[in-house]
Amino acid sequence: MAAAEATKKAIDGAALVRRIRLGSGLVLAFFVITHFLNHSLGLISLEAMEQGRLYFMAFWRAKTAMYVLYGALLTHLALGLWSLYKRRPILRVPPWELAQMALGLSIPPILVGHVFDTHFGFTLAGVDDTYAYVLLLLWVERPYGAVLQIALLLTAWLHACIGLHYWLRIRPWYPRAVPALYTIALLLPVLALLGFVQGGLQVIALAETPMWLESYKQTIDYPDAAGWARIRNAAETGQQLFLGGIALALLGRGARRLAGLRRKGASVRYPDGGVCHIAPGTTILEASRIAGRPHASVCGGRGRCSTCRVRIDAGEECLPPPAPEEARVLRRIAAPPKVRLACQAKPAGDVQVTPLLPAAASARDALRAGRESGGREQQVAILFADLRGYTKLSEDRLPFDTVFLLNRYFAETGQAITGAGGRIDKFIGDGVMALFGAEDGADPALACRQALAAARAIGEGLDRLNHALSHELKEPLRLAMGLHVGPAIVGVMGYGPAMALTAIGDAVNTASRLESIAKERDAQLAVSQAVVALAGAKLDAHPLEDVAIRGKREPMPVRLVARAADLPG
Structure with a gap:
């Protein structure tokens, strides 16, 4: 009992850690986006970058925003090291998780130098860290600096995009938003990179004038040798602390593994x-x-x-x-x-x-319900509808005409089913299978009424379609439907993209055989008396027959409806 209670507390703590990681990650992502937007102004001019920087700094160097930013950075970094310690097994996680972790751990060694060159350069050495100052460092003073900065930009953006994608992908609206979000995710770093390169080229051109270079360094209080030594020492200390954190996390993993071997698992x-x-x-x-x-x-x-x-x-x-x-x-x-x-x-x-x-x-x-994926048995109304003689009808038609005609028929049928409250289970050739009352806890009587309403609407839709296409068809389209209610196993079945909610069982087979009986009796609908009784429908005007159903010992009472459109409303 004590072990279970301890485990429960650990799970509660893990949930809190996930929330903190998400919150800190969103703060950092917002910072990166605003930074990229500022970079992209380099496509206009260096002056535009500097002007944008004034607004950028006014926000991010305000006390509250600065504390939130650095708090989020340190928290996210600490949680990354904690994840390195806790996650098991580290090499058997999905590739995207491994990629995100690797990208995240590769950011700090580069980021530390950039942070100390800019904000801490301002704090420790009093330098005015303008865009021109940063670009001068990266493109002129340190030939490798621009390459590292581009690597930092791309690494941070990929890390953020992976995290955002796997956070949002389970939202119902996300698939619709993917094209727009993907465009932004691609366009923003490209514009930022182009602006960064364009700004760098402008500074390189300015630096070729010795008078400008000396004058500008004096204007921004460019660090002297002692100032650079302080900045470099601080940056190296930060990098060593991070590498030490990685080493501690890995040592902790080893110690935990050894301790686990001694305890009963x-x-x-x-x-x-x-x-x-x-x-x-x-x-x-x-x-x-x-x-x-x-x-x-x-x-x-x-x-x-x-x-x-x-x-x-x-x-x-x-x-x-x-x-x-x-x-x-x-x-x-x-x-x-x-x-x-x-x-x-x-x-x-x-x-x-x-x-x-x-x-x-x-x-x-x-997004699918757990009861559906696990499977359950319940009363379901099943409707099968199939065009009669369509193979012969399509023999003299072009493929395009065949597809067009089928889609018109499917549209009428589908609208009738969903409009009555049913669910299209599948299209099979020129036929369709529909379920009514497949939801957990659905009322079978209501499902039967919905199924009869759908059958009537399908019949009416077929009449409209025949009228609209009378000049194209040699003979009207004919339809046969079978409708039955009974216990069926309902659940999500299939494989990969073809997985969907469906029903299987004797009731489904019976509904399919009733459709065949409707064809044999030249009726549009063969509906079991079980459906009629549950729905409370008055179908006395339609003949009632005891029909032999293959696989059943006793004949089944079935109503044969010549025109489904004549069903009572």
Whole structure:
């Protein structure tokens, strides 16, 4: 019990760390964006850069903004070292995580020199760190300086973009915004680089005039040898502290590993019989990575996307209750009991788990409800609709005409289904399968009424289509539909991009066979009496037959509707 409580506190702390990392990262990203905008003014002139710098400095060197900026920088840096210490296994994380970590750790050695040349040069040596001063340093005084600055610019921007992308990618609006955001992400650093180069060329040209160079150095209080020594010593101290931090993080990893070997750990078992033995404090997601098992994790194990979720098949008592952050995500996806986020669950004993999403799950999969991905059995109304004789109809038509006609038919059918409250499950050739009441907790009676309304709307849509295309068709389009209600297994099934919510089971097969019966009886709709009874519909005007259904022992009472448009509203 004490171990579980300690684990729960650790998870709460991890959630707080993620929030702080995100907040500090957003502050730094905003600083970089404003800095890039200032750089881009170099495309106009050096004077424009200097003018923009006045506004830039007025904001960022105000006391509050400066404290927030340096606080965010030091916090983000410390959390990066903490991540280097804590993350396990470091070489088996997804490539984008490894790239972001490598980029983040490569920024400080270059950044320290730049910060001490500018702000701390102003503080320690009294230099007026104008744009011309910085460009003079980087393009004239230090031939390698411009190359390092360009490397810093690109590294910081890539690090920020990776972080922002994997933070935003699970937002529903993000896919629509990607083209605009990608344009900005590409255009902003390009303009900044061009402005930086153009400004550097202007300073190089000015520096060729000795009188300007001497006069300008006096104007900005250019550091003397003693001033440069102070700046250089401070910069070297900063770099040594950072490298020492990396060394401490790596030594800490080694010490933690040795300590973990002495303590009794846990094991994580998988459906295929695989087992991973883990040290205390290891999450289920980390266990999968240690074992080299592919495991979905769109957000990188930050407890935001839910794609790493697993079902706990055994050993649930060995896991602490979900922390508030995990509980919030589980509520958002309507997760059933025994479902946990693998990136947050830290077993204190042996557990057996089943990952609920494929390893290749995308950000879109993160938005799907947990009950859907896990599967459930419930009453669903299933409608099949298929064009009759379309193969013969399309034989004399050009491919373009065939596609055009099918899309007109699919548009009428799709609008009828969604307008009635149904869900298009799939298009199969010239047919369609639709589900009604597939949502968790849906009312079967309402689903049946919606399905009958959709069948009527499809019939009306077919009449409109035949009228609109009467001059093109040798004979009217004909339709056959089958409608049934019954228990079905509903869940997200498929593979990769083809994964979608669907239903399987005897009720689905029966609805498909009713569609075939409608064709045999020359009716537009064959609807089971079970649907009619649940919907409370009055279909006495349409013949009722006991129809033999393949695979069923007893005949099924079915209403045969010659024209679906004649169904009562």
